[in-house]
Amino acid sequence: MTSAVDLEPGAPSDVDLMLGIQSGDADALSQLYDRYNGIMRALILRIIHNETEADDLLQEVFMEIWNQAKNFSAKKGKPLGWMVTLTRRRAIDALRKKQAYARAEERLQAQPEQQPLAWVQNATENAIEAGDTRVLMAKVINSLPVAQQQVIELAFFQGMSQREIASHTNIPLGTVKTRLELGLKKIYDGLKELRDEF
Amino acid sequence: MSFEEFQNCARLYVIGALEPEELQDFTAARKQYGSAAEDFINQCYGLHEAFALSLKPAKASNAIKDKLMSMVRERGQGQSGSRSA
Numbered sequence: 001m002t003s004a005v006d007l008e009p010g011a012p013s014d015v016d017l018m019l020g021i022q023s024g025d026a027d028a029l030s031q032l033y034d035r036y037n038g039i040m041r042a043l044i045l046r047i048i049h050n051e052t053e054a055d056d057l058l059q060e061v062f063m064e065i066w067n068q069a070k071n072f073s074a075k076k077g078k079p080l081g082w083m084v085t086l087t088r089r090r091a092i093d094a095l096r097k098k099q100a101y102a103r104a105e106e107r108l109q110a111q112p113e114q115q116p117l118a119w120v121q122n123a124t125e126n127a128i129e130a131g132d133t134r135v136l137m138a139k140v141i142n143s144l145p146v147a148q149q150q151v152i153e154l155a156f157f158q159g160m161s162q163r164e165i166a167s168h169t170n171i172p173l174g175t176v177k178t179r180l181e182l183g184l185k186k187i188y189d190g191l192k193e194l195r196d197e198f
Numbered sequence: 199m200s201f202e203e204f205q206n207c208a209r210l211y212v213i214g215a216l217e218p219e220e221l222q223d224f225t226a227a228r229k230q231y232g233s234a235a236e237d238f239i240n241q242c243y244g245l246h247e248a249f250a251l252s253l254k255p256a257k258a259s260n261a262i263k264d265k266l267m268s269m270v271r272e273r274g275q276g277q278s279g280s281r282s283a
Contacts, residue, residue, distance in 0.1 A: 038255025184209040
């Protein structure tokens with residue numbers, strides 16, 4: 001896979017675009033933005049739940065991609081992974097800085113315990129087409145038991161530590177750890193299978 | 199720490215869920231397993247990609263892009279990039 005999204009024939013790969021950005025090509029950034037702004041914004045929104053803040057943060061993240069592109073190395077991973085790591089870190093920082101953490105907790109507490117996560121809702125969205133990488137990833141994640149999805153949701157999208165999750169959910173720390181380990185291993189294995197198919 | 203235990207810790211590490219007291223053992227194992235450990239950690243960062251790709255894309259308005267590109271062209275790059283990829 002040269003990109004996580006479907007590309008037109010002859011379109012530059014993600015790595016090509018990163019190389020362009022590293023050499024100061026603004027058009028390369030423009031193309032990377034067109035390709036991934038939807039994914040990045042969805043991730044930011046999933047973490048901070050605020051459209052205006054998400055737009056501001058999206059802009060800051062792409063400025064950071066522009067300025068920090070020199071730190072990207074294709075030997076260490078794919079551009080999308082690097083961008084998502086950067087975006088998630090910035091969004092979680094923003095979440096904590098703006099003290100929206102407490103509000104997010106309230107929202108989570110208000111959800112029925114067995115309510116499927118956003119991943120499930122996304123996977124059943126009519127707009128998605130079969131065969132899409134996103135559907136395949138959502139299927140892998142949705143195949144996890146709800147208890148494992150819940151702890152992964154809190155760890156990844158809320159940036160909680162194992163102790164914070166244990167305290168938040170009243171689940172013993174050892175159980176949180178086991179659920180996280182099992183869930184992440186299944187997603188990792190699913191991701192690996194998916195990559196092997198491409 | 200066995201390599202399997204290291205792998206479990208690595209997956210927690212990349213999402214920032216490793217507790218401080220686990221970090222010391224993880225760091226020691228990382229050193230012990232050398233390049234195999236580094237390769238595995240790099241692969242684990244694919245988990246971030248998996249989570250992001252599982253979300254329904256929420257495209258931003260064109261105004262956001264216009265503002266971004268205007269800032270990029272005005273300010274230039276923070277530091278000129280080197281081809282490290």
